[in-house]
Structure formats: structure tokens, C-alpha cells
Amino acid sequence: MKLFDAHCHLQDKRVIDKASELISAALAVGVTNFAVNGTSEKDWDLVKGMGEMYPSVVPCFGLHPWFIADRSPHWLKTLRKFFETTPTAAVGEIGLDKSPLAAGIDYSDQLVVFRPQLELAKELNKPVAVHCIDAFDDLLEIMRSVGPFPAGVILHSFNGSAEVVPKLAELGAYFSLSGWFTYIDEKIAKNTLKSIPSDRFLLETDSPDGLPKADESSSDPKPTLNEPANILAVLDYVANLSNMKKEELAELTYGNTVRLFSYPGSKLLADP
Numbered sequence: 001m002k003l004f005d006a007h008c009h010l011q012d013k014r015v016i017d018k019a020s021e022l023i024s025a026a027l028a029v030g031v032t033n034f035a036v037n038g039t040s041e042k043d044w045d046l047v048k049g050m051g052e053m054y055p056s057v058v059p060c061f062g063l064h065p066w067f068i069a070d071r072s073p074h075w076l077k078t079l080r081k082f083f084e085t086t087p088t089a090a091v092g093e094i095g096l097d098k099s100p101l102a103a104g105i106d107y108s109d110q111l112v113v114f115r116p117q118l119e120l121a122k123e124l125n126k127p128v129a130v131h132c133i134d135a136f137d138d139l140l141e142i143m144r145s146v147g148p149f150p151a152g153v154i155l156h157s158f159n160g161s162a163e164v165v166p167k168l169a170e171l172g173a174y175f176s177l178s179g180w181f182t183y184i185d186e187k188i189a190k191n192t193l194k195s196i197p198s199d200r201f202l203l204e205t206d207s208p209d210g211l212p213k214a215d216e217s218s219s220d221p222k223p224t225l226n227e228p229a230n231i232l233a234v235l236d237y238v239a240n241l242s243n244m245k246k247e248e249l250a251e252l253t254y255g256n257t258v259r260l261f262s263y264p265g266s267k268l269l270a271d272p
């Protein structure tokens with residue numbers, strides 16, 4: 001069984017020192033690739049370095065909405081440079097967030113930062129990872145005006161409603177489920193799963209965040225940080241809710257992710 005972690009942050013300062021162990025542990029359970037998403041100008045160099053060091057890492061560069069306040073005046077120019085020097089890269093993480101998690105972050109400024117990055121992904125014809133919480137109306141409107149996106153838009157840790165899925169899918173969206181999905185009400189989660197077209201389904205960990213809900217009956221100490229090997233727990237949970245065999249869901253999502261990340265310049269095309 002092969003899996004592809006479609007979205008994680010191994011450059012995060014909480015885990016970067018352990019990245020090589022975490023990658024080995026995940027490779028050992030069948031995770032062949034990791035899309036490592038940068039979140040601000042400060043970590044793009046780290047992500048680029050990881051992409052050079054590990055054949056399994058797909059580097060992604062983007063400015064996350066939570067970190068826009070610290071951006072430099074020339075951030076977009078710098079971002080473009082990273083894509084010029086790293087043809088293997090995809091775009092991400094970018095996004096829009098109206099939830100309490102983004103309290104204090106100017107929403108109109110988020111829009112100012114989001115749109116040119118989405119346009120850049122479209123121009124470069126690369127997939128782009130999008131964080132969207134409580135802002136699906138705006139996301140849809142902007143995607144309609146900039147898109148469509150034949151190279152794909154990854155709605156990472158997707159938590160939108162079943163209703164919005166077909167509208168986003170029509171524009172090129174993929175729906176990526178992580179450990180966060182295990183906290184959603186089961187009935188709502190089942191509806192969401194039913195609405196996702198099978199060729200747009202992805203799995204991810206969002207590690208070191210997004211730890212899947214723990215088995216309450218277990219007495220093992222609960223870890224605090226998530227890691228890519230835990231994609232197996234996401235696979236279990238989603239397979240169970242969608243009445244699919246684990247192997248079947250793994251094959252489906254693996255095929256989708258490999259296809260999505262096989263853009264011109266991608267490592268996936270260079271690998272034998």
C-alpha cells in the first residue's frame with residue numbers, strides 16, 4: 001500500500017531537527033512523498049533545502065494568511081525568485097481565514113496577499129495548496145474570477161460543506177482530508193465525503209499539527225505533535241466513514257496525488 005502526504009510542514013521549528021527520522025518512519029509504512037509547505041518568507045529557504053536533501057520531499061512556497069503582518073515589501077518578488085530557482089516546487093500554503101484562529105489578522109489584507117499568489121499559481125500552471133476556514137464564499141468568488149485551475153487547487157484540511165464541493169470542483173479543486181477531519185461531526189463528515197468526486201480526493205497530515213483524534217480507550221501517553229506516518233490513522237478513519245477498503249482508498253488517493261504533483265519540472269516525473 002502506497003500513500004502520499006499531500007500537505008505537511010516538516011520545516012516547522014518544532015520538528016525540523018527530527019525531520020529525517022520522521023521521513024524514515026513514514027517511508028517505512030509506505031508514505032512515498034511529502035508535500036512540504038512553506039508559510040512565510042522566513043521558512044522558504046528551509047523548505048528549498050529540504051527539497052534538495054530529500055528526494056521524497058516536494059517543496060512548496062507560499063505566504064500563509066496567519067503570517068502576512070511580518071511580510072517584507074518585496075515578498076512577492078522573493079516568492080517568484082524561489083519558483084525560478086526551484087522548478088520542482090508547487091505553490092502553498094496560501095489562504096483565507098475568517099475564523100477565531102485568525103483573530104486580529106486584517107481580512108482585507110489577507111485578500112491583498114491571497115489573490116496575487118493564486119494568480120501566480122495559475123500563471124506558473126502549478127498546483128496550489130489553500131487554507132480556507134469560514135471564507136468559502138470569498139474563495140469561490142476569487143477562484144471564479146482568476147480560474148479555472150487545470151493544474152489543481154488543493155483545499156487542504158478541507159472542512160467546507162458538501163454544498164460547496166461541486167462548485168469548487170468545477171474550477172479545479174481537490175479536497176484533502178487530514179487529522180482535523182476526525183473532529184468533525186460524523187454525520188456532516190459522511191455527507192462531505194459523499195460529495196467529493198473520487199478523482200479529487202486526497203489525504204494529508206498537516207503535521208506537526210492536525211493530530212488525529214486519539215483512541216479514548218487506549219492508555220498510551222498521547223503525543224502532542226503529529227507526523228506523516230499518522231496518515232495511516234487518517235486513511236483508517238476516512239475509509240471507515242466512506243465504507244471503502246483501506247487499500248482501495250489508498251490506491252485512489254495515491255493515484256490522484258501523483259497525477260496532481262506531476263506538473264512540468266516535478267520530481268515525480270524525474271523519478272523512475
Ligand SMILES: [Zn+2]
Nearest residue numbers: 007037093206
Ligand atoms: Zn498547513
